[in-house]
Amino acid sequence: MATDSLAVGQRSLGDPAVGYPLWPPLTEGCPRTSTASVSYPVEVDYAYERVPDGLFGSPEATTARHGLDRWAPLLPPLAAPGLGEGGTPLVGLGGGVLVKDESRNPTWSHKDRLNRCTVSAALACGAPGVVVASSGNHGASAAAYAARAGLRCVVLTSPQPPPAVVSFLHAYGAEVLPVPVEARRPLMRRVHEEYGLHPVSSLTPTHTGHPFGAEGYKTVAYEIFGEVGVPAAVFVPTGYGELLFGVAKGFAEIRRLGLASAVPRLFSCEPAAGGPLAAAVRRGLPAVTVPVGPTDAYSIACQVGGYRGVRAIGDSGGEALLVADTELDEARRELARAGLWTELSAAAGLAGLRQYGADRFDGPVVCVSTSSGFKDIAVGTLRVPPPAPDWPTVRRRLESAPGS
């Protein structure tokens, strides 16, 4: 697999004239353009002129139906073994609205696309393992890919992850350590430095993350394009903006390769309780830090923003939306009525679309749903009533139920 990649180097998002070799991955962003207050990520550059003609055609072999491997030329080298990540379906809601259901991934979130790439980087660098700061999906996904690659994984998590997520984080044999939220980044840096563990989440004052991670998210765009062409818009649950950037870059590449003449407008959908990307866009800044109020959308409630999101919104002519928890809850109910149980954070894409109005688009609109309902904070806390022992009790309960 590794030899198929057309990746040729890293390029600064702070200044596209600033380039670096592909190795080592610049896990603290661009050293030349970053300042004390803003860290600029780097992205991966490719030999686009050598992309095989048929790459975006129908997959010939069914073995290529799963795994990022199909897209290896436009990804960093996939040194770590895959788990059949990606290849998720679009599920229709009617009215031209399609849900990209990322809960069909190996650890039931979009993060698997990122971690196939970041754990591959760790393996290629010869690191003995990875370290990640995460309150859920990112940590468990990194743990799964690290386990499969035979690497150690340390997860620094929030003091109280949701009950079901605690089981999830421990499922793959990672070392899981709850740490205070404000200590997460410095402790992660220390683990990285002392044990040589490759960092697969961000170490910098504003978010940069792993330079290879967002590349994995490009495949969301490739898959959407393969099924419906270029949609009018894509609505994306947004925390640090890596998924948003990956989707934007994927469509930009499709246009660059001459396969399409336009890109979709990208809409970031952040919890209104925080919203660093919306604040940065509003203030015309590359990245800002904001206070975060109460919200149940823990997977995307971020204090710290990053420049990737600003670029995705700006380059695609999109907008930065803020959605309240009540809108998230309503969107989640709509998804459940359509047969999809999503994490509250995962419903942010649809919540953003419903706020903005689907009738403002001409053509299909895709809402990315990032994760399964099993990851939610309330999972495991519901109580069942005592059993109904006989038919009169069953009948009484059914006839008093809202659905009767």
Add this chain to the structure above:
Amino acid sequence: MATDSLAVGQRSLGDPAVGYPLWPPLTEGCPRTSTASVSYPVEVDYAYERVPDGLFGSPEATTARHGLDRWAPLLPPLAAPGLGEGGTPLVGLGGGVLVKDESRNPTWSHKDRLNRCTVSAALACGAPGVVVASSGNHGASAAAYAARAGLRCVVLTSPQPPPAVVSFLHAYGAEVLPVPVEARRPLMRRVHEEYGLHPVSSLTPTHTGHPFGAEGYKTVAYEIFGEVGVPAAVFVPTGYGELLFGVAKGFAEIRRLGLASAVPRLFSCEPAAGGPLAAAVRRGLPAVTVPVGPTDAYSIACQVGGYRGVRAIGDSGGEALLVADTELDEARRELARAGLWTELSAAAGLAGLRQYGADRFDGPVVCVSTSSGFKDIAVGTLRVPPPAPDWPTVRRRLESAPGS
């Protein structure tokens, strides 16, 4: 979709000379061959001579990559809207062992293949909804498909489903009623009769289930065949034997259509605490009832067996295995090390293979993993230690951890 089906009728498993029209689905098995002690299911018969030539070739359009729709000619009419079920990956464990990861389905278990078919039947029959007796995956899956189809769903569940599963069962708006285990079947019959809700689980003394349900499971075989041809064996977590039968029938159809000259040997993998299928095979009976001892594999711990499993084992030259909870746990650990977190019951296929010995086969062996680890009984009950506030604490915990 509905018009694509080549289904022509129902045929008794008790006597293949006994046929019935396709409608109505015989949800209580074959009335002519069943006795007071054994209920024989019916299966669906097709106009095999009219199967399109290219059906088992590579999918031409990427839109056919998800959903049972691709296989519509060999399924009962798919009247209910789909959720992109099926199309799950094979994940390699090394040594020619492949895991068919059914946790990638819409509700994260194989049951979605069944419920696409059973809810379609309910819709086609004009029923106002469905009723199902289930302790987890089957109930939630039926609820999802019913919600999508706009149908009511009543789930009669065990008195104490696992904590995370309670949330799962309620996620799609179904009416969820815990009932005593011994009262489940009579109460389900009563709900069916009084409200006209279509039964999508079994109503009979030995298991028959819905005649269209196991047809959905055939697609597991079709997909395996598309990726690796005919494997040497398939190991299947087994409760009532519907999945086992579906996989066996799918491969038998592939042979019947002249696409292969052999079928794989099928191995049922039941919890040793129960094992009605192993008992029936050992005693040469079509179906028996057994006591069930303690086991954490709640999804496949069945008192009641059914004739489908006996047929699948006999027709394929397979064997009926019993696996202890310790073997299930070891298999689950092996899967987690490979990056797959499965429900304990879902690890039964691999547990059976490890007991039987992978080196006894010449050619690839597939273990079906039916469901996600999120469905397990212990999910949500793990506690995290207090946060590690500083580097010395983090270091001490990491250096005392088994992975360090």
